[in-house]
Amino acid sequence: MAIGDRIENAAEKVAGKVKEGVGKLTDDERLKTEGKTDQGKAEVKDFGEDVKDRAAGVADSFSDNDKK
Structure with a gap:
């Protein structure tokens, strides 16, 4: 896990939430949308990290079985 x-990713989510909040306060639809988009991108990146972590775990389990 990196x-x-x-x-x-967490920082990007927070920045997206802030941007979305500012957009709501100022009635700026573009800013709200950008904030939601930033949060979505961070979620996708987190999902990719989860997949990499699980793949590494599977690979480790195979290498552990080879040692037995």
Whole structure:
């Protein structure tokens, strides 16, 4: 797991939430949409990290079985 990637994704989510909130406060539809889009991108990146972590776990389990 790349903790740095997870931190970047969390920061991107927070920035997206802030952008969305500012858009709501100012009635700026474009800003609200950008904020939601940023959050969605971060979610997709997190999903990719989850897939990589699980794939690494599967690979590790195969290599552990080879040692037995």
